[in-house]
Amino acid sequence: MKATLIILIMSLFLMACQTQTKVKIDTAIGTIVIELDIENAPVTANNFLKYVDDKRFDGACFYRVVDANNQPQTPIKIDVIQGGLFEEDHRLALSTIAHETTLQTGILHKNGTISMARLQPGSASSEFFICIGDQPELDFGGQRNPDGQGFAAFGRVIKGMDVVKKIQSLDNTRQMLNEPVKIETIRRQ
Numbered sequence: 001m002k003a004t005l006i007i008l009i010m011s012l013f014l015m016a017c018q019t020q021t022k023v024k025i026d027t028a029i030g031t032i033v034i035e036l037d038i039e040n041a042p043v044t045a046n047n048f049l050k051y052v053d054d055k056r057f058d059g060a061c062f063y064r065v066v067d068a069n070n071q072p073q074t075p076i077k078i079d080v081i082q083g084g085l086f087e088e089d090h091r092l093a094l095s096t097i098a099h100e101t102t103l104q105t106g107i108l109h110k111n112g113t114i115s116m117a118r119l120q121p122g123s124a125s126s127e128f129f130i131c132i133g134d135q136p137e138l139d140f141g142g143q144r145n146p147d148g149q150g151f152a153a154f155g156r157v158i159k160g161m162d163v164v165k166k167i168q169s170l171d172n173t174r175q176m177l178n179e180p181v182k183i184e185t186i187r188r189q
Contacts, residue, residue, distance in 0.1 A: 020035050020036070020037065020038070020039075021035070021036045021038055021045070021049065021188060022034065022035050022036075022158070022188065022189040023035075023036060023048075023049075023052055023155075023186055023187065023188055023189065024185075024186070024187055024188075024189050025160075025183060025185075025186045026183070026184045026185045026186070026187075027062065027163065027167075027181050027182065027183055027184060028181055028182045028184065029163060029166060029167065029181055030160060030162070030163035030166065031159070031160050031163065032130075032157055032159070032160035032161075032163050032164060033157070033158050033159035033160055033189065034114050034155050034156065034157055034158070035155050035156055035158045036048060036049065036114075036154060036155040037105070037107055037154055037155050037156075040105045040106055040107055041100050041105045041107055041152065041153065041154035041155075042100075043097050043098050043100050043152075044097065044100050044105075044116055044124070044152045044153075044154035045154040045155060047094065047097045047116075047124075047125075048114075048116075048128065048154060048155075049188075050094060051092075051094065051126060051186075052186045052187065052188060053188070054092075055185075056085070056092040056094075056126070057084070057085070057183055057185075057186040058183070058184070058185050058186070059182065059183070059184075060083060060084055060085050060086065060182075060183045061083060061086060061180035061181055061182050061183055062081050062082065062083035062167050062177065062180060062181040062183065063082065063083065063084075063086050063176060063177050063180040063181075064081065064082035064083075064129075064172075064175050064176055064177065065080075065081050065082075065167065065168045065169075065170065065172050065175060065177060066078055066079060066080050066081075066082070066175055067079050067132075067168060070172060070174065070175050071175070076137045076142075076143050076144045078131075078135050078137060078138060078144060079131065079132040079133050079135065079168070080129040080130060080131055080132060080135070080168075081129060081130050081132070081164055081167045081168050082117055082127060082128070082129040083127070083128060083129070083130075083181075083183060084117070084126045084127035084128055085126045085127070086127075086180070090126065092126070093125050093126045094125055094126065095125065096122055096123050096124060096125045097116075097122070097124055097125065097152075098122055099118070099121035099122050099124065099149060099152055100152045100154070101140040101149055101150055101152070102139040102140045102150050102151075102152075102153055103139075103140035103141075103150075104140075105152075105153065105154070107153040107154065107155075108134075108136070108139050108153065109131050109134065109135040109136065109138040109139050109142075109150075109151070109153055110131065110134050110135075110156070111131060111132065111133050111134055111161070112130065112131060112156045112157035112158075112161055112164070113130070113131045113135075113153045113155070113156050113157075114128055114129070114130050114131075114153070114154060114155045114156065114157065115128065115129055115130075115131070115138065115151045115152055115153040115154065116128055116129075116151060116152045116154070117129050117151070118151060118152070120147070121147065121149045124152060129151075130157060130164050132161075132164060132165060132168055138150055138151045138153075139151075139153075167181050
């Protein structure tokens with residue numbers, strides 16, 4: 001009886017600790033490890049995991065880099081790299097998801113945060129970005145997007161920010177990488 005109770009308590013403890021899922025992104029120039037926050041951003045994190053588990057991101061790429069030098073006409077500057085399936089109506093794209101704001105999740109756009117790219121709230125699907133430095137204008141109430149709803153952050157880089165910065169430093173034309181960085185695989189760790 002006592003042993004059964006201890007096993008039950010340990011099982012519950014382990015289940016409680018599994019709200020943080022790690023994902024390894026292997027690219028042509030290095031590896032990035034992301035920790036997803038399923039507890040605070042369940043819709044967004046589970047959408048990303050669906051792409052990962054179905055291997056929909058295999059062969060995708062990082063294709064866009066935004067830095068202080070390549071957004072001269074934009075009053076609110078940001079620093080990010082963007083990746084995903086790249087094509088608007090890609091055959092592997094899933095349906096769009098509900099928008100989880102940073103006000104709802106508490107996950108702010110800090111250095112290394114991973115978030116979903118979108119046009120209008122509720123239009124995110126397969127495209128994501130990683131912040132380089134703190135980016136408060138991407139949070140709820142921020143001014144990067146006129147609707148003030150911000151973007152849906154759902155995790156953070158825990159290893160490989162050097163790779164993120166290397167991608168951002170590559171040659172680009174109007175924010176689009178001259179040679180996109182292939183995502184070889186994205187897998188749970």
